Amino acid sequence: MPKPLPGAIDCDVHPSVPGMKSLMPHLSDHWAEVIDQSGLPDLETWNYPPGAPLTARSDWRPQARKPAANVEAMRVETLDRWGTGIAICNALYGVQTLFNEDLAAGLCRGLNTWLAREWLDRDPRLRGSIVLPVQSVERSVDEIEHWANDKRFVQVLMLVGGETPLGRRHNWPIYAAAARHGLPVGIHAGSSFRHPTTPVGWTSYYTEDYVNQSLAFQTQLASLICEGVFSKYPDLRVVLIESGVSWLPAHIWHLDKFWKGLRMEVPWVDRPPFEIVRDHVRLTAQPLDGPATPVAFGQFMEQMGSDKLLLFASDYPHWQFDGDDAVPDVISPTLARKMQFDNPRETYRRLEETKS
Amino acid sequence: MSTRHVVARASDVPDGTRKRVTVDGRDIALFNVRGEFFATLDRCPHRGGSFCEGRQTGLVESNEPGVYTYTRQGEIIRCPWHGWEFDLRTGRSKSAPSQWRARTFEVTVAHGDQLEDTSLALEMFPVAVEEDYIVLTLPAARSRSRE
């Protein structure tokens, strides 16, 4: 399986917050005091249980600390090793699960500051996603405005499982702010655990939870389309991260089919949903859950109807592949190149403004 | 050469209603929208649903999510089978106008005393001079046979 090409743009890597202590210097005095008093040591969640094989590859899992917990580890394990051009850091920390929106906003500010100071300042190849305190739309917008001028932040980040479907209109100020600043909305696998992680209730096993993320992605995508987010914000891009990709054609065919007969209910959806997806939606391609042979994968890409939809991602340090085989070998060399360069640049316009 | 057929009394198809007539073995749906008549083949181009069984409705459009405009009441027929909308004026479907189009026919209304033209095929009844009739124009047989 191929290594990434030198200079590739890796659209999903995960720096780990070593623990609440690491955030302390980046919190306001008030929130630092609150955290200190409460003794809250960490905010890991069941989205990525620390010991699960998926959470970190064994060779990326040190004994004494979390994987990907500092920029040196990331350099050795990916950036230098593969000659990565740019890597987009998506911090997964349980801030979205808190019920206190003030605390969530305080911690998100600290988390984003930590990302800027401990990662983006330390390696010019790194870019970041602004983690939003999704508990509050107003505070999410504040967070976007706070970081918008730092062009190293190239995206805003939400989880696929939140309080309400993401298309619902009370969320729209977030999309307005993101569109205004040229920031795609990244929707990452994971839940705030406000609802069961599947539409039919809680599952028993992590395997089920992880695989069923795709149902949440399907629901969110249909919500964004049907509520008219892309009609209202024609410049908005949405990136589905760690979503899996093979469900997309089937789900959007389904939506296209029923839209033909139910169009009048959502008249702002004035063209077939698949067209909207091709213009507005991108997906990171690690994990790649598509067909296992190049021929069948080629057929899948025909079903996608565009070679612009997939973005290269290693998903470091999650265990999606072994060795340096970050680019699944079913992908043709031409597509692989597009996914590593053209497609990310077309998606993340800010990458042009911060050429390093 | 197209042919003209007297297919119904105008009073058989009151405002807001539809009627199926059969001409040369083909089922045709007549619609009256506020006194204006339209005719389509009574067979949806998608899978063959009967437009006569569908709902006559208006055109719902939007310039912005949450804002609806509702115009052309009665000029849209929704196929009873899968709910696709067809524009009675053009036959075009709303969701894929260039791909799916219902067959439409020219239809006029004529007073009984104007119906002396011998080229008219009187489909089913004698014409009384004091009544209005619906006259359908069908294209020549050759092009019809390709349908």
Ligand code: FES
């Ligand atoms: S048969 Fe008319 S919409 Fe399918």
